[in-house]
Amino acid sequence: MSKEFFAGIEPVRYEGPDSTNPLGFRFYDKDRMVAGRRMEDHLRFAIAYWHSFTWPGTDPFGGETLLRPWMQGDDAMAMARQKADVAFRMFELLDAPFFAFHDRDVAPEGRNLSESIDNLNAIADIFEAKMETAKVRLLWGTANMFGHRRFMSGAATNPDPEVFTYACGQVKAAMDVTHRLNGQNYVCWGGREGYETLLNTNVKQELDQLGRFLSMLVDYKHKIGFKGPILIEPKPKEPTKHQYDFDVATVYGFLERYDLLKDVKLNIEQNHAILAGHSFDHEVRLAYAMSVFGSIDINRGDDLLGWDTDQFGMNVQEITLLMHEILKHGGFETGGLNFDAKIRRQSIDPQDLLIAHVASMDACARGLLAAEKMLDEKALEGPIVDRYAGWNTSEAKAILAGERSLEQVAGAALSLDPQPRSGRQEYLEGVLNRYT
Amino acid sequence: MSKEFFAGIEPVRYEGPDSTNPLGFRFYDKDRMVAGRRMEDHLRFAIAYWHSFTWPGTDPFGGETLLRPWMQGDDAMAMARQKADVAFRMFELLDAPFFAFHDRDVAPEGRNLSESIDNLNAIADIFEAKMETAKVRLLWGTANMFGHRRFMSGAATNPDPEVFTYACGQVKAAMDVTHRLNGQNYVCWGGREGYETLLNTNVKQELDQLGRFLSMLVDYKHKIGFKGPILIEPKPKEPTKHQYDFDVATVYGFLERYDLLKDVKLNIEQNHAILAGHSFDHEVRLAYAMSVFGSIDINRGDDLLGWDTDQFGMNVQEITLLMHEILKHGGFETGGLNFDAKIRRQSIDPQDLLIAHVASMDACARGLLAAEKMLDEKALEGPIVDRYAGWNTSEAKAILAGERSLEQVAGAALSLDPQPRSGRQEYLEGVLNRYT
Amino acid sequence: MSKEFFAGIEPVRYEGPDSTNPLGFRFYDKDRMVAGRRMEDHLRFAIAYWHSFTWPGTDPFGGETLLRPWMQGDDAMAMARQKADVAFRMFELLDAPFFAFHDRDVAPEGRNLSESIDNLNAIADIFEAKMETAKVRLLWGTANMFGHRRFMSGAATNPDPEVFTYACGQVKAAMDVTHRLNGQNYVCWGGREGYETLLNTNVKQELDQLGRFLSMLVDYKHKIGFKGPILIEPKPKEPTKHQYDFDVATVYGFLERYDLLKDVKLNIEQNHAILAGHSFDHEVRLAYAMSVFGSIDINRGDDLLGWDTDQFGMNVQEITLLMHEILKHGGFETGGLNFDAKIRRQSIDPQDLLIAHVASMDACARGLLAAEKMLDEKALEGPIVDRYAGWNTSEAKAILAGERSLEQVAGAALSLDPQPRSGRQEYLEGVLNRYT
Amino acid sequence: MSKEFFAGIEPVRYEGPDSTNPLGFRFYDKDRMVAGRRMEDHLRFAIAYWHSFTWPGTDPFGGETLLRPWMQGDDAMAMARQKADVAFRMFELLDAPFFAFHDRDVAPEGRNLSESIDNLNAIADIFEAKMETAKVRLLWGTANMFGHRRFMSGAATNPDPEVFTYACGQVKAAMDVTHRLNGQNYVCWGGREGYETLLNTNVKQELDQLGRFLSMLVDYKHKIGFKGPILIEPKPKEPTKHQYDFDVATVYGFLERYDLLKDVKLNIEQNHAILAGHSFDHEVRLAYAMSVFGSIDINRGDDLLGWDTDQFGMNVQEITLLMHEILKHGGFETGGLNFDAKIRRQSIDPQDLLIAHVASMDACARGLLAAEKMLDEKALEGPIVDRYAGWNTSEAKAILAGERSLEQVAGAALSLDPQPRSGRQEYLEGVLNRYT
Numbered sequence A, B, C, D: 001m002s003k004e005f006f007a008g009i010e011p012v013r014y015e016g017p018d019s020t021n022p023l024g025f026r027f028y029d030k031d032r033m034v035a036g037r038r039m040e041d042h043l044r045f046a047i048a049y050w051h052s053f054t055w056p057g058t059d060p061f062g063g064e065t066l067l068r069p070w071m072q073g074d075d076a077m078a079m080a081r082q083k084a085d086v087a088f089r090m091f092e093l094l095d096a097p098f099f100a101f102h103d104r105d106v107a108p109e110g111r112n113l114s115e116s117i118d119n120l121n122a123i124a125d126i127f128e129a130k131m132e133t134a135k136v137r138l139l140w141g142t143a144n145m146f147g148h149r150r151f152m153s154g155a156a157t158n159p160d161p162e163v164f165t166y167a168c169g170q171v172k173a174a175m176d177v178t179h180r181l182n183g184q185n186y187v188c189w190g191g192r193e194g195y196e197t198l199l200n201t202n203v204k205q206e207l208d209q210l211g212r213f214l215s216m217l218v219d220y221k222h223k224i225g226f227k228g229p230i231l232i233e234p235k236p237k238e239p240t241k242h243q244y245d246f247d248v249a250t251v252y253g254f255l256e257r258y259d260l261l262k263d264v265k266l267n268i269e270q271n272h273a274i275l276a277g278h279s280f281d282h283e284v285r286l287a288y289a290m291s292v293f294g295s296i297d298i299n300r301g302d303d304l305l306g307w308d309t310d311q312f313g314m315n316v317q318e319i320t321l322l323m324h325e326i327l328k329h330g331g332f333e334t335g336g337l338n339f340d341a342k343i344r345r346q347s348i349d350p351q352d353l354l355i356a357h358v359a360s361m362d363a364c365a366r367g368l369l370a371a372e373k374m375l376d377e378k379a380l381e382g383p384i385v386d387r388y389a390g391w392n393t394s395e396a397k398a399i400l401a402g403e404r405s406l407e408q409v410a411g412a413a414l415s416l417d418p419q420p421r422s423g424r425q426e427y428l429e430g431v432l433n434r435y436t
């Protein structure tokens, strides 16, 4: 079956910049050395199980378009196994180093929690077996605690402690499986951890519940010896009107408040960034500035739409700035570039799924190469260092170190008439254009 | 002069709900008791010097429309004194309990910092004298460190430490004046504390500078014995592309990070809330939930426009929810309702300025009265208490108190099949409509 | 079955403003005379079959929450009949004067177009029989040509003429049924009549196809003697990235271009208005100004969300302005207030469905009463007439009538120095607040 | 003076792709042949007088930053002459083929309309003299009827016919000057032709006034023999809450309604497009589809900000799609690429002004070259032609030509089961990335 789905399609290879083959890489050349690492070790791509293998092509106004063979049968576990075969075939075709999944992506909900966990473990057995010979590794696992109606008013933040309890049961199983499959991170995206209306919501209570839930998960992770970080994925809204994990700054404050900074980091998505009113680069910078950077969901939103379109990231310049930031900090540690991206529901041919990944992997590779060059030539870093050079005097350092009082500094101000200096924005935009 | 500007206009009085006089109050009845306080003591209105007396009616595409007499002369200090006369006459006409100002609103920039400070102090002398007999008090003072070109790249967050130094000089003087005039709070709005482009910006450095600046100001406040809190006013953008004090959650994280939570609280504005993608109610709730609520800039933005229109707040239902939140927490402490609102630039008649305040004061009074009734009848609080009642069991409390591990709770989950309960949003919206 | 679903619920009656019964009307008093008509004849409410009886409570991130009995069986036609019973029971409980439906709401898609049409006709037979004794009438019918995957790239605007052809077959059947049931209008909402990306789209071709499709429908309507107008419902985006029927102004231009102004009018929805960047009032005014006003989808969007939430309209002030506009033009002709509004997916109790309608009907009734009073007292119309009074001179009329050349008028300009007059916005906002 | 302002700066020359000189062109090679024309004849760049020479660097929260020498004096006409010298020096340095201006950019408002016109004519004399030897030509002229307070409530759409009359006087003079200087177009941007609140606005009246005004201008243009088109520049909002010329589709409908399609075309700006919720490409395509394309204001907005930032266009991919569209239609006729773009207010050095233009001209040149290649290789056009190929059958053509009735086509539908075909969006995005 899995072979049939991608029938006639050969593994995707590096073919060089002149290739016009949509199933060949033009820039992604995995063994090429970039800033001291193989390109594959920098980009650490992960295929997302949900968008690529679980989403049927629906939207709020229309039904299934993709008609995947593994969604047409009645035996849910048989379908799940067929899906796994196709998924691993795709990992192979794309030579993908990682994948990622929600518990409910890979195995169906059972009649009760125990059966759901059994289903999950049964598919995990299959994964484990496949991973013995396949190259692909698990970037992260996560639990879908937003799809089922029991979670309609939240999982950890539900007004009903029974749902909170249920969520604990589900997240434990998902963490166990992630640990068993050597997942490098564990992700929490709080799809329903927010509110639909403040009229029925106790915000403080819900935040406390969420803090407690995360703390319990952190304790458990340590107990079982799971080494990777827990990653929170900020998103401002959708499906709920307002999500508590609004953006990087909000989650940072939350982690401070509930004393979770040591164990929890962030998984940042481009589409969520712009829905929150921020550039992707902003969110990543802020995460690094606050030492909470973890991983990336590489996709893109539509600047003119107000919902999460999760399109494949193709914007080379934006990705260049992303990779510039990541390279500047030494590259990924446990994180990677997870394709939280779905083909458009009109892209119904099997090869569309591959073409989308190839085109985006190439865009990322171009971004990486451009970022390397910019860093080598200090194209952006040089002007920034110059711009802040005044802060290198011993007096300026003393101020910043807290060794001067307001009165002392205010006194010095009386003899000053500081002159502004050009911000040189257009110059820098031109420089960036030289590299992309 | 001041009498002439409002020539023929009588002090505004409470006239009752049937009045059709735009210069009479229909609901704002200052001595009426509401939830144990006089209405005036709840609403604590402040007239904002900048919008009402300093803004000439310009916008980015057009010049002065208002042609205020005190903006037409060449002698800046004489104009400032004339302006003060008009302002105090308006406080009297509106029977306003408070006012608020930036240093540069009340007195002109001098040839150097010393002269600017002298100008400020000279006007403060006049204020002090007037306040001996006038009823009006100072809700807060602040420093305008965004208008002059020296601040074009930030004040505290400027790449040039000379500008930081200058800002220290200016803020100290503004704090001194606020203290002298018995201001109840001191406000910081960081108009240029952000960036125009990340291409030339060191985010971490700038955040550290801002943290240092605030810390110095907090120390100074304690030193001089200023009792009120320092208030940060979040705003996500405008004039800069991105402001560091984006919203309540962001500022909370910042205060945590730089250890400022004890001394700094928030001044929340409706228009800034919606520009950040939040409802006004959300921002206020979050501030209370995190114990950083301070004061309100009462105005409204246009839901369909992407800039800060600072219109007078007229939306009774939104204000009802605001006052409901504030009353629920016992009412204002040092804060109040500051009219950070400007008449439209087409509202060129002197009475437009008064009519706008009167209409908005009435809208606030209606909101207060509705909120009182809703609280008395537990119209919203009752259903919320019921909705979270499950968390009152001892087991649920133990979970929330951190006395249960994930495994313990996960074990309990296996026998559960939690059933969702209606969120009753439309019912609650109908209830709210009953009160407004 | 239908009785069981609303078991124990009595028909909703007018109970007066003091009622606190969420299933009693506080303002909607159908026989009360307003501006010369019964309230029911003004408000002309229609219950929407899709949101109320066909939507299972899904959203893009979650499954069914409502678990309606008529969605749980395997026999699609039996389920459709059960649904019809519940629907007519609800019409009765709410005493609703109208309803509205898509073909696929009321009857299931068959194995081919003929069977789909047979299914539709079979349910229409049931409707016809029920309508003989029920009060409810059909406000409009429409065809769902966006849900099935064959329409994923458009119906009339599909690149494939076979899909266009199929759409003709479907729309003819829907028009026939609407005509048979004495529908007062026929509506077209082009859910997929737009594009997902310009990269694969021939805009001009698609517009021509859409123009042709509408023209054919207009001809057919005349041929069968359908008296009501065809109504286009503008929406700027969602599900597609861009819909051709973006807003009122866009559709007006389209109707001009394809010579459809005589037969086609507009069905205006609040949520679509704000998604297009307009106020509801703006869209309605523009439609009247251009003589294309037809009917209303009464609902509301969330000002902070970028998708179509279709919430129940509860905003009395906004509805007041709507009704003011409609009353000013003599009230509805064939149109009405269609509840294109869905309960939140958390509102899972049967009575939530009723409560939502009752609360919104009351909000509309309040708006109608306020509008009547404002019109009687010329509260808004008076100041507008005054403001434009200058255009009543014979010279101004001559200019507007095209009887003066630019040179003539320019000559007169040389001696002028026009003085601006206050726009009095805050005064008018205060006036509006007096009525709501 | 003018030499001093750009002291030491040499004319900008083409230096090739490897140049790192911000004052050298890397791609803009004016004599290079592209699709049968010299590059300069394709790109037809115009320098905008207002942003480059008239804007002092203010924003709504801050004052002048740029401190241009020609804005510091008291003699307004002397300053205007100095400004003209600097402007023409810049045209020369950049080798710009065109410029554009508002009447009030080039000459100061006088004490009355006659004096204002005299001032304008006096500067036009200087322009005329300079243009005898300079290369630069006038792309278009326009009248600023939004800055002065007399226009605060609109020019043509003012409630006061005196203001309408005044606007006629002003626009006639601006048209006369544009004609005298051989302007290739005349532009109308209705900065105040909209409303601030519907509460005080008669929409239909104002639209009729605007239609009349344009008609008078069209008649006058013919009378004086002005050959170029009148161009309306759509903008959805700002400075007013809502502008009547919202977007391309709205203006199209307006031109149809007031019978202006023959003489009026559109000047499309990127920033205005996105403020209206459209992509730049969308607006341009729609204008071509409706035969109203005229010219371009080349700039860019910030996708995350809600106001008109008018930044220099640097987005090569977006410009590629723009040039692809324009080349596809044979290139500009009377239009061009007008730099309605301003340097950031922090870019205070004289060379920033030049660097910004150079970088954007290069971005446009790259876009043009990429577009040429894509058209040559039918990279996008080929797949589109294939996608719509079904419409080439004689039956499909007959349907589109109006030769088939709904019943005829509906009959054919009964035997059809149309199968969807992939939209191939990701493939096409990958193709686009190959060219940019």
Ligand SMILES: [Co+2]
Pocket (backbone or CB within 6 Å): A233, A269, A297, A340
């Ligand atoms: Co994601």
Ligand SMILES: [Co+2]
Pocket (backbone or CB within 6 Å): A269, A271, A272, A308, A309, A310, A340
């Ligand atoms: Co997403």
Ligand SMILES: [Co+2]
Pocket (backbone or CB within 6 Å): B233, B269, B297, B340
């Ligand atoms: Co404020």
Ligand SMILES: [Co+2]
Pocket (backbone or CB within 6 Å): B269, B271, B272, B308, B309, B310, B340
């Ligand atoms: Co504001």
Ligand SMILES: [Co+2]
Pocket (backbone or CB within 6 Å): C233, C269, C297, C340
């Ligand atoms: Co609708």
Ligand SMILES: [Co+2]
Pocket (backbone or CB within 6 Å): C269, C271, C272, C308, C309, C310, C340
């Ligand atoms: Co809708």
Ligand SMILES: [Co+2]
Pocket (backbone or CB within 6 Å): D269, D271, D272, D308, D309, D310, D340
């Ligand atoms: Co612009």
Ligand SMILES: [Co+2]
Pocket (backbone or CB within 6 Å): D233, D269, D297, D340
């Ligand atoms: Co422009």
